[in-house]
Amino acid sequence: MAVAHVLAEQAQVVYVGSVGGMEERIVVRESQLPFRALPAAAVRGRGPLGAVRALFTLARGVIVAGQLLDQERPAAILGTGGYVCVPLFVAAKLRRIPTMIYLPDVVPGLAVRLLSRIADLTAVNVSDALPRLGLHEGDRRALVTGYPVRSELFTANREMARAAFGIRSDQTVLLVYGGSRGARSINRAIAALLPTLLPLCTIIHVCGREGDQEWLAETAARLEPALRERYLLFPYLESGQTRSMTAALAAADVAVCRSGASTLAELPAVGLPAVLVPYPYVHQDENADYLVQRGAALKVADDAMLGDGAPEAGPLAQAVRQLLIDHEMRRQMAVRSRALARPEAAQTLAAALMELATRSST
CATH class of the missing domain: 3.40.50.2000 (Glycogen Phosphorylase B;)
Structure with missing residues (x-):
């Protein structure tokens, strides 16, 4: 939402979260952003039956995400990990919509590790996270931004x-x-x-x-x-x-x-x-x-x-x-x-996302 605030005068922003997720309450309470929900579920750690159900949810999520993208027609997508990003990024990849995945933690979860492979750009909070994603500073697909917080x-x-x-x-x-x-x-x-x-x-x-x-x-x-x-x-x-x-x-x-x-x-x-x-x-x-x-x-x-x-x-x-x-x-x-503060983090992420959006329209 800190990035959305920076983008407010440059672009229309839509927040996509999971069905029934706590993020919807936060977005509605603390912003004026439109909220769209996608079905999503974790696959790992659920047992055989749970994994099969999660895969069906994921497949349904890709279909719903595709419908959402066809409706909203975004120029670029910023994802912050979590399983709701998986169907969204897959659907975006199929439509050649540029994506940026952002890792706020030092250690990436399974979703970020997977999505970093298909995203056009991977942004991280701290440089210590880059080797954990097989990236390094100076890599054209990597960006160290800091964490966007309230100004x-x-x-x-x-x-x-x-x-x-x-x-x-x-x-x-x-x-x-x-x-x-x-x-x-x-x-x-x-x-x-x-x-x-x-x-x-x-x-x-x-x-x-x-x-x-x-x-x-x-x-x-x-x-x-x-x-x-x-x-x-x-x-x-x-x-x-x-x-x-x-x-x-x-x-x-x-x-x-x-x-x-x-x-x-x-x-x-x-x-x-x-x-x-x-x-x-x-x-x-x-x-x-x-x-x-x-x-x-x-x-x-x-x-x-x-x-x-x-x-x-x-x-x-x-x-x-x-x-x-x-x-x-x-x-x-x-x-x-x-000395570790990065007050420009939200601006850096917003600028990178706008660059992706501009690239997709040319």
């Missing part, structure tokens, strides 16, 4: 952001978040550490919409009043509101979060040091390692957050406490993080 992240005012949450300028702020659905293991770990961390900081905790807000609020209610006032709990922060995720990122001194693809851009955009807790069932470790190796973050394993003894002595508490207390360490990590 306001680069211009957010820290004092105004803190004022939105009622936080004094002299307070140290810890931001905890796990995406729109939250991260239950992180929520549980933070709940156990509230008595340890709140004497050191104010916590903005975006816990997700999966029902954790109620028991987290009950846990906080048992704290001493002085500590309870420092715990700001939200299920979700809407874009465009005074208390938004952009404001929370700008207000924070330290973050505890997963290491999804957007983390590689959002944290550097505001120069925010973080303790990353990769989701263990996908390739988030490699995303975390990218920031850790460059001195911009620390990493704690999901199953090791609280350790085997007292929670306050566990790896998560130790890592967070170190960043909260050591101002110089925090400052250096913020500088290293900010």
Whole structure:
């Protein structure tokens, strides 16, 4: 959607997602883009019967995608991976419509690996991803762009952001978040550490919409009043509101979060040091390692957050406490993080897509 915003005055943009996918709710809520849905399903990891059903869904998806392309007649297509892109790119290939696949993570999934072979151009967030796709910098079919994020992240005012949450300028702020659905293991770990961390900081905790807000609020209610006032709990922060995720990122001194693809851009955009807790069932470790190796973050394993003894002595508490207390360490990590920012990412992707579109019309 960041790329669509850049393209708004140059082209008509249509967003294509999967039938029943959560992306439709996000697109409708946060943009004015037309949304079109295609049938799509993962093939791998489904068992023989599930794989056969997925292949039938894929074939149906190609037919529906072809009908959609015949109706919309796009000049070029940008895909961000996921199985909905497979039928769309296959149908586009049959119609000689140019395509660009974009990899936001360090490690590509099966869909991106497949689509990179038929796409006219492969764009990646970071150069570390190129060898994993059999590409290299300077390859005419490859482009390193960074990750397109909301432009306001680069211009957010820290004092105004803190004022939105009622936080004094002299307070140290810890931001905890796990995406729109939250991260239950992180929520549980933070709940156990509230008595340890709140004497050191104010916590903005975006816990997700999966029902954790109620028991987290009950846990906080048992704290001493002085500590309870420092715990700001939200299920979700809407874009465009005074208390938004952009404001929370700008207000924070330290973050505890997963290491999804957007983390590689959002944290550097505001120069925010973080303790990353990769989701263990996908390739988030490699995303975390990218920031850790460059001195911009620390990493704690999901199953090791609280350790085997007292929670306050566990790896998560130790890592967070170190960043909260050591101002110089925090400052250096913020500088290293900010150096990784790519504020031009959305413009670069938009320009590459327009070039593909122009090429197809000549």
